Structure formats: structure tokens, C-alpha cells
Amino acid sequence: MGSWGICEQEGWRKGPWTPAEDKLLIEYISHNGEGRWSFVSKCTGLKRSGKSCRLRWVNYLRPGLKKGHLTPQEEGIIIELHALWGNKWSTIARYLPGRTDNEIKNYWRTHFKKKSKPDQIKQEKKKEIIIKQQQQQTDDNKNIINKIPLATQLLTSIEEKNNKQEAEIAFSGIDENHHQFLPMVYQDTSSWSDNFIPMDCYLWGGLWDLGDDDPNGCSKIGTQNQDNYYSYEGEYAKGQNGILARLVRGTIDILLDVIKYQLRTPMDSEDAVVTVIVSEVDGLPVEASRQEILQQNATKIKHCNINRTLHQNATKIKHIIFSR
DNA sequence: AAACATGGCAACCGCATCGCA
């Protein structure tokens, strides 16, 4: 193949798009809508393949695309979801409105897939993002108690009662009556039963395990059902704080997916139930009678319904309870 | 100032999947 822009084998032009080509493509889509890409060249005279037209539209011309650097929040989401799903760029992109799979893929390769000194670079980047997120959260959470140590701001409790698995995440903060949410008591790992998933450690590992050995971060604490569990010694508070940041920003469905992943099949079972209790939306308190806004069979939850109404930053979640 | 290295990113390629006849 020759240099880009002049290769016209098979009749198709390749290489960078010109403004004139963009204009033709935009006009075509404005009249005919997306899809039927192979007809673009026939209708417009563009010497571009259908695939090329689709790619140009999806990655560059489509309205609503964000330009510029990713925010620390977006970076954090990418890290978390990549730890969860791996190179499922299109899936990850669905959680980042305005960002394309190509952009996320490029970002990941640029920032995390350095061939030289991979561990060092990942560690440095991770620390950088954690610091950014903490600074951002400090700004966002002015009304949330910050006098208590980070380690107690968010604690997780998992209990097994009467053959039921129940995992509950409690968030400290201030409710609509300005009462402090009391964190749950962290349960000692020695009490975990054989068929029981230690969600907090699992969650932590899933969020931050970047794939390779992570000597300064996650440490393996045990194996259960052929799965590995991790704790994050020394930075436990930071990690929990990071999860809280996600929730405060209303990305509830991400958390649900993460926790579904942690619990593996239990959330797909018929009798699994998810309960989400929200105390504040967009800075306005939710009446006590309406706080429990979602409680339904987990099999019906693909993406948490409340996410669509809780996109603003000021959402406060009191509890999310998973049980079966 | 020139040569080289690196980072960022748009675009291409091949394969997988989907939908329809």
C-alpha cells in the first residue's frame, strides 16, 4: 500500500478525511440517518468504503462527542471498568457519554500499555489519578462529614443469615435531617463461610487490579471457589473513598455491575434482590417514604433504573443492599 | 540546528456477529 491519502486500490480513497468529504458525509446522514453505510458512496460520490464512512462518523463527526482530555473521573472509570471487563472498549465507552471506544482504547494504550517500565508507570499513573479523584471529591463533598477518618467514611458489612447472602454497603454522611449516617461495622474475614464471597475485598481487587502483580497495592489474601481475593493494605481508606466518589457522582449502574461481578452468579439467580436507598438527589432531600426507590428482582436489572434520574453530582446514596 | 525518539491519535484491517432472504 502506498502512503495514506493516495491509495485508491479497489476504487476507495484512504487516509485522512478532508473537510469536503466530512461535509458530504454529514449531509448524507442528516438526510438519511445513520446506517446503510455502503450506500453513502453511491449517493454522495464519496470514494470511501462504508466501513470508513461509519468509522469517520462514529469517531469524529457524530454530534455529542467530547473533545479534549479525559477528566480524572473518566480516567478512574476506565481503570475500574478495564479491571472488570478487560479490553471491552465499546462496553466501557457506553459508560462514558461522548467518548468513543477508539478514544478509550488509544488512551489506555498510551497511558497504561507502555512496554518500558510497565509496573512503574502504572503505579505512578494510578497514584496520580487517586490524588486527582480525592481532590475532586474533597470539592464535591463539602457537606459530607470529613472530620472522621477516611477509613471509617465507608465500610462494608457482609453477613450470612438463615441461608441468605446479604451484602450491604453503608455510606457515612449526612441525611436529609442532618443526621450522620453511621457506618456499618467491618466484619472480620475469619467469619466468612466457605460459600461466601467477601465482597469488599473482592470489589477492591476488581477495581484496582490492573492485571499484573501489584506489590504496592493489592495483595492476595486467599482463594475461594477458584477465585482470588485481594485486600489493599495500607490504602484501604483511599480505595473505599474512591468507591464513594463513584457513587456520589451517580454512576450507580457501574457499581451494580461491579458488585454483580463480585457476587458472580448470585445476582443472576431468580431470588436475588437489589435494594437501593437514596437520601438526596440534586441537592434536594428525598422524603423518607420514598427513599427506598428500587427494590426488585436482580434478574430484571440490567442497568439500575435509577441511574437515569440520578446523573447529577449531588446524589447521596444511603444504602445498597444485595440479598438472596 | 539537525537527527532521532516518543506520544497522541485518526484511520485501516481482519475477524466476529447479526439479520435477512
Next chain:
DNA sequence: TTGCGATGCGGTTGCCATGTT
């Protein structure tokens, strides 16, 4: 059920701008 075209996805390439030596 099968074949085929359209579409989607992830990996890769290569250009260009910037930084380094």
C-alpha cells in the same frame, strides 16, 4: 439451515507534532 451483505469490535499501523539529545 445456509449464504451473504452489513455492521461492530479490537488490534494494529503510520502520520504528525513535540520533546530530547
